Amino acid sequence: MELNFILNGKPLTLTEVDEETTLLQLLRDRLGLTGAKRGCDTGVCGACSVLVDGRLAKSCRTPLAQVDGHEVTTIEGLRGPDGDLSALQTAFLEYGAVQCGFCTPGMVIAAEALLRRNPHPTRAEIRRGIAGNICRCTGYQQIVDAIEAAAAQRLAQEGEEDG
Amino acid sequence: MGNLRYVGHEEVRSVDGWARVTGEAKYVCDMTLPGMLYAKVLRSPLPHARILTLDLAPALALPGVVAAITQADFVEHGNFGWPVRDNYVLAYQKVRYQGEAIAVVAAETEAVAKAGVEAIRLELAALPVVGDMQAALDADAPRIPPATVETDGNLGETIILRYGDPEPLLAASPVVVETSYDLRHQEHAYLETEGALAIPEPDGGVTLFANNQSPFINRDIVASVLGLPPQQVRSIQPHIGGTFGGKDDVLYECSAQVAKLALLTGRPVRLIFTRAESMLASYKRQALRVQLQLGADEHGNLQAAQVEMLADSGAYASMTPMAAWRATMHAAGAYRYQAVHVDTQVIYTNNGYSGAFRGFGNTQAAAAVEMAIDELAERLHRDPLEFRLQNCLRQGDRTMTGNLVEHEVGLAACLEWVRERSEWERQRARYASQPADAPRRHGIGVACYFHGCGLGGEGTDFAVSTLKIERDYSITLTSGLTDFGQGSRTVFTMLAAEELGVEMSRIQMLRPDTRTAIDSGPTVASRASIVGGNAVRVTAAKLGQRLRLAAADLCACAPAQLVRAGEQYVGPHAEPHSFEEVVDHARALGLQLAAEGRWEIPAVEWNLETGTGKPNFAYVFGAQVAEVEFNPRTGWTKVTGLWAAHDGGVILYPQGARGQLYGGIAQGVGYALMEGYLFKDGVPQRTDLRSYRVPRAIDLPEIEGTFIETRLNEGPYGAKNLAEPVMVGTAPAIANALFQATGVRVQQLPIPRQPRA
Known part of the structure; x- marks a missing residue:
């Protein structure tokens, strides 16, 4: 085809x-x-x-x-036109959300999908949003931290742009 | 520690993070080469059988199949194994577990390789299956291990501990708890399945990219079964997607298989396991059956313990004798006793095979004793946390093996921390008074643990590192110990930068490679930070000393008068000199700008005959509290709170350490509630991630964790270890919480789901 x-x-x-x-x-x-x-x-x-x-x-x-x-x-x-990391990718690094890294691409994508759907999720909503993705290394806590921080940053940025 | 630039700093980030978060990191499954062949494995459909016919001709006749191999293609039938040489890289004469590799086909595509495997003519004669440890010891049980291995039937090994005489003490104890536990197999379920890529070299040797934990052991085993000198086998680690102890023996098998096929065909050959294959064929955490007797006096002082354990090694020994040894050395827990005896038997069955998995025997041993200690506290009408505080090890006490603990002990502080943060007294009292018919029952429970540092009596415990200053002033670092996600590359980079007084970005740590690094034994036992870290420190100190000599010469002062301002060297008289200037001057002086350093853990000795000695030179400690909600109608248990404190000495890389803590706890939650890898007559019942559930983000509560800092003089900057022991306390804390919720003692892990409405 x-x-x-x-x-x-x-x-x-x-x-x-x-x-x-x-x-x-x-x-x-x-x-x-x-x-x-x-x-x-x-x-x-x-x-x-x-x-x-x-x-x-x-x-x-x-x-x-x-x-x-x-x-x-x-x-x-997901990276910017000049190769810059997205805010979500940067947050994954900043919050220690990456260990072996094998789940990371899928996890970042799941987080991206969540934030597009729900720009301001609670931690419980973040956990539900990534429930289809297994991470065997991190226990998810730093992943949730990273997504929460990226969401806050996106909202702040949008606020600036609107203002 | 105010003058340290990296050690203990929150700002340090993973050196591998960028490649992984962009998807650019190449794992072995991401590597392809021109002309590469794909390999597929024929696996045993039966748990125990004699091989009657194995005919590769129909496979080789298929268009696109290039080669196929069996045990006959290897030296001594591919026999390998340490400490017991009972395994084969491909089954020889018999198969001993379902999923055991029998033959491998290499073909132009994966689909053709699969068709080749299906075309192989295999005839098996089923043998009686030994699926139970007790039955394995029956006099008329069929023998499982090969005749070349010295065993007493299916009894592989007996490990003993003898400290004092517990019998009279138990007889005199007013309260004695006698109980038993059935702890089932656990699957590692690393997200990246097993894989290896072999490339034939012009010199007749082979280069391997494999996701194993210990490339030097892999190199030596592959060389020996191929009949090559070790120098002709080069083993390189690409990025690795998690191991948790699980990528040793199974990787040696698959590395040897692809290496042989690459040599036969003269082409690169890659083998990547499917998930079903990984779950079927890889080794597991061994099941343990534990019988415990604990006695205390009327004041609640622990007196003595007597423990008997059966360890299910499965079809091959792998690391089970070593894990059983560690289980034996920790079987009575982190408490003071007058006497302890432990007897552990390692038993062959047809239940897959078992080996190393995070906690290495202590995960099981600590689970058992911590549930028993809880029961003892209850019988004494004592608060379980208070009872632990009364009896737990403190500096200057003797361990359950009779050894004096001379270093700092943070166990009581860990218990105090989890007590305060979980609001233990308040919650405990609240749940004690909940109505018996509540639709949701709640409970809170505690467990604590200790864990011997390093290999201990399991082997020589050393590491070697090298450093070299390059022409562009970058610094190349190697270590014989490796990183599979746990962060040791970041720790090693940080320690080299700290010791040399340079930016971390100056240090380029090479990927583990047997051609460029120096053999440092296996990367196991959570020893990388202590042993590998010290080796890096020693090496950097050697190199740093030469740079200081050159800098002192430039600054016209004594080396002792030099101070550092960032990377610059500052003397009392002249202008500061940059790192580059000092390196140039050192070169001009003819100083060698490469160094190699080795560090070995203080020697310990264990006498296997008498069951006495010193098992480990130091210990880490910790305590965890779990809070659960039990639904009597469904039998479902949900963990609603987790508090964890770990004494890992001085924490080198806080962000990475927290990641280990949370990740270990998550595996502990899985071990407690969902992860039984069950066998029925040797047949695995769950070989996919749908039926074998591992914790997801929604299965875990928010974890509150901390590190209680103590100082271990021998550790780099005072550090101890943490990766494995942090999971050890979780399952028993959950089990003990469930007792408060339901009034029923857990005797089995994972905890069976039992509706009680």
């Missing part, structure tokens, strides 16, 4: 795509974007998380038909 979609802000047309391929396989094996990880292949660990039209999706369970004509954002697409 032929596949047309927007990947990290750039329109992309791919030919000779096997329909059976999952989005995760396409990203990792054909496009060389290895930020999204294979943790379970059954959609329970969240390491493969990406955004499809701004909403959280497990790319290991996303058939390509669901991507055709849509917009996909991976961890590689």
Whole structure:
């Protein structure tokens, strides 16, 4: 099949795509974007998380038909145009939310999806927002700290821009 | 510590964070090479069987299959293992657990490799399965270990501890608790599954990228089963997605397999486990069955303990004898006794196989004794926290192995801290008076622990580090100890910068590589910060001394007169000199700007025959309080509060230390409530992350944690260890809280979910 979609802000047309391929396989094996990880292949660990039209999706369970004509954002697409880290990524570093790092790309994506949906989440809402993502290293506490801080910073920035 | 620039500073950040948060960090599963082949493993469908037929021809006949191997492709059938050489990189004659690797196929694509595995003709003759430790000891039980290993049937090893004579003391104790516990297997569930990539080298050797914990051991095992000198096997660690003790033996197997295939085909070969494979084939935390007798006098002073343990090693020994040794050395907990005897048997079964996992035997031992101590306190009508404070180890006391603790002990302070922060007395009283028919029952419980530093009697405990000043004035650092997410690269970088008085950004720590680093033994036992950290310090001190000589010469003063202002060297007379100027001058003087340093933990000795000696040179301590909510209708337990205090000496890297604390506790919550890796007649019942649940963010409460700082003179800047022991107190604290909530004592971990409405 032929596949047309927007990947990290750039329109992309791919030919000779096997329909059976999952989005995760396409990203990792054909496009060389290895930020999204294979943790379970059954959609329970969240390491493969990406955004499809701004909403959280497990790319290991996303058939390509669901991507055709849509917009996909991976961890590689979160940084600014000059390569700067997003506020969320910076907060992950500042709050010690990264240990082995294998869950981190998916976790950052899940947090991004949450903040787009709910810009001012409580800590309990943050925990629910990342409940589809397993982290075996951190016990989640510093991840919740990071997301909470990034949310506050985003709101402050928007306030400045509005004012 | 006011004059330290990095040690103990909140501002220090992970040196690997940037690569990981951007998704740019390459793990072995992210690495591909031109011409690379994909490997897939044929695994045993049965827990115990004789191999009758193993025919690779149908696989090799498939287009796209390039090679396939069995045990016959390795020296001595690929036999390996330490301390017991009972394992094979591919099954030889028999399979002893379900999921054991039998053959490996390398092919042009993963799909073809899978088809190749399915094409292999395998015929097995089922043998009787030994799924129970008691049954394994029956005289007529089928023998599991190979005949080449000396055992008494399925009894692998017996470990004893003899301190005083507990029998008369127990007989004379007015209150004795006698109880037993059944502690089940636990799966590591590191988010990155096992994987290795082998690249053939022109000299006939092989380079490995593997996510193992201990690259030097991997190198030596792979070299030995391939029949190569160790120098011809190079093992490099890429970024690693968590290990928790779980990436040793299973990685040696898979590294040897891909290395052999790379040599046979002359092409790079990569093998990455699927999650189901990882859960089936990797080793686990060993199940332990514990029988405990604890006695106290009428004043509530602990008198004696007698403990018997059975450790389920599964099909192979792996690290279970060592973990059982550590369990034995901690079986009566962090208390003063007059006498303690422990007898531990390590038993072969067909229940997968077990090895190292965070806490290394103490997770089980501490869980058992802390539940028993709680019961004893109750029988004495004493508050469980107060009872622990009365009996817990303090500086100058003797441990349960009879050894004097000469260093500072923060245990009582840990208990006091969790008591205050959890509002222990108030909550305890509140829950004591809750109505029996409440729709939700609440409880609060405590546990404390100690944990011997370093390998102890488990092995020689040393590390080596190197430092070199490069032409661009950056400094290259190596260590033989490694980082798989726990943060030791950050700690080593920080210690080198601290000792040399330079910016952390000047230090480039190389990835662990057996070609560039120096063998430092295994990266286990939470020893990296103490042993590896001291090695870095020693090395940096050597290099720093040479730089000071050069700086003193430049500043025309004695080295002792020099002070540092940032990176600059300042003498009493002349202008300050930059680091670069001092390095240039040192070079001009012909001083060597590379150094190597080694550090070894103070020697300890344990006599396995008499069960006496000194197991560890020092201990860490801690206490945790858990608060739970129990739903009698569903049997569901939710942890609603956790308070944790850990005495890890001086904390080097506070942000990383807190991460270890929270992460360890999360694994402890899993161990207590959800994570039983269960076998039924040797068949694993949960081999995916849907049925085997690990804690998610919603399963955990907000954790309040702290570090009680003491000073260990031998540790770098006074530091002790923390990564493993922080999980040790969690499960028993939850179990003890659940007792207050329900009035029922926990005898099994994970705690069975029992509706009581």
